[in-house]
Amino acid sequence: MNFASDNVTGMAPEILQAIAAANEPAAAMPYGDDDISRGLDALFGGIFEADCQVFPVATGTAANALSLSILSPPYGAIYGLAHSHTNEDECGAPEFYTGGAKLVPIRGENGKLTRATFDATLADQGPAQGVHVVQPAAVSVTQATEMGTVYAPDEMAEICAFARANDLYVHVDGSRFANAVASLGCRPAELTVGAGVDIMSFGATKNGALAAEAVVIFNPELGESLGFRRKRGGHLFSKMRFLSAQLEAYLTDGLWLKLAGHANAMAERLADGLSDLDEVEVSFPVEANMIFARFPIGLVEQLYDVGFVFHHWGDPDWPTVRLVTAFNTDPDHVDRFIDAAHAHGTGA
Numbered sequence: 001m002n003f004a005s006d007n008v009t010g011m012a013p014e015i016l017q018a019i020a021a022a023n024e025p026a027a028a029m030p031y032g033d034d035d036i037s038r039g040l041d042a043l044f045g046g047i048f049e050a051d052c053q054v055f056p057v058a059t060g061t062a063a064n065a066l067s068l069s070i071l072s073p074p075y076g077a078i079y080g081l082a083h084s085h086t087n088e089d090e091c092g093a094p095e096f097y098t099g100g101a102k103l104v105p106i107r108g109e110n111g112k113l114t115r116a117t118f119d120a121t122l123a124d125q126g127p128a129q130g131v132h133v134v135q136p137a138a139v140s141v142t143q144a145t146e147m148g149t150v151y152a153p154d155e156m157a158e159i160c161a162f163a164r165a166n167d168l169y170v171h172v173d174g175s176r177f178a179n180a181v182a183s184l185g186c187r188p189a190e191l192t193v194g195a196g197v198d199i200m201s202f203g204a205t206k207n208g209a210l211a212a213e214a215v216v217i218f219n220p221e222l223g224e225s226l227g228f229r230r231k232r233g234g235h236l237f238s239k240m241r242f243l244s245a246q247l248e249a250y251l252t253d254g255l256w257l258k259l260a261g262h263a264n265a266m267a268e269r270l271a272d273g274l275s276d277l278d279e280v281e282v283s284f285p286v287e288a289n290m291i292f293a294r295f296p297i298g299l300v301e302q303l304y305d306v307g308f309v310f311h312h313w314g315d316p317d318w319p320t321v322r323l324v325t326a327f328n329t330d331p332d333h334v335d336r337f338i339d340a341a342h343a344h345g346t347g348a
């Protein structure tokens with residue numbers, strides 16, 4: 001009964017089968033020159049209703065760092081939320097891959113960067129004139145966000161328009177992009193290329209793949225160096241077909257949205273089930289597959305005692321708890337969590 005992360009999961013059976021099927025031909029050309037890998041641009045192009053260049057990699061950190069490396073010079077500024085994965089959880093990979101660009105933190109609201117908070121940061125900073133300051137290069141936003149909220153198409157379009165007016169490229173960390181699309185029920189293009197996004201890290205690992213992410217480039221001016229940077233960064237897999245097979249299966253017959261829809265529905269069920277508990281305070285709107293809430297420590301300990309796994313941190317008496325659901329979360333585990341939470345303090 002593990003709600004620690006969507007990384008605790010195994011694989012969706014369809015993806016496991018696709019890996020096995022990719023193993024059938026005894027030989028296939030390496031380094032992305034196989035049939036499945038060569039079909040990815042067209043496959044993603046169909047999903048995003050636009051020409052795009054697709055570069056599979058095995059981790060979200062690599063996808064983010066490689067994406068940012070083509071958006072910013074070493075002396076550039078990349079704007080993003082202070083608590084973003086790129087800023088807090090990638091061990092300096094974006095700085096390393098860009099050759100030293102500076103990540104400039106921006107305040108968020110409900111886990112989202114807004115036009116107003118972005119504007120305020122740029123205004124505080126003043127004009128980037130002269131050799132003494134980093135030069136504005138890009139903005140990076142996460143969709144779905146690290147706080148389990150989502151940017152609607154009009155919010156994305158507003159950020160992109162503001163970025164464009166300030167000569168900034170736009171990157172989306174889409175490690176949970178499927179959860180956002182499933183939540184909003186919109187076309188993937190509306191959140192990306194249609195809104196003005198230049199490049200995204202498209203995730204699949206958290207939502208049913210073994211290890212498959214992709215850099216997806218929408219802006220045709222940008223792709224030239226990515227292949228070299230991916231090789232140099234150690235992410236050009238010789239047996240690329242096994243990564244590509246995961247992405248192909250993921251995007252076939254709407255599997256990605258079916259899996260994410262289940263994860264989201266489990267989060268909603270959990271949030272609904274906890275909503276009548278006075279001692280539980282949910283911190284952000286639950287719009288994807290993550291719940292952040294404050295629980296009394298006694299409740300946290302009791303839930304651990306009966307076998308639930310999840311993270312908590314912060315205030316020793318009333319910590320913040322993160323509950324993450326996934327494509328294969330068992331509804332029975334959700335219901336048992338809700339029951340156990342209601343039993344707290346009753347002696348049941």
Ligand SMILES: Cc1ncc(COP(=O)(O)O)c(C=O)c1O
Pocket residue numbers: 058059060061062085086142145146173175205
């Ligand atoms: C928002 C976000 N971006 C990117 C990643 C990718 O991380 P990894 O390099 O572990 O695949 C994660 C994983 O937790 C994440 O939560």
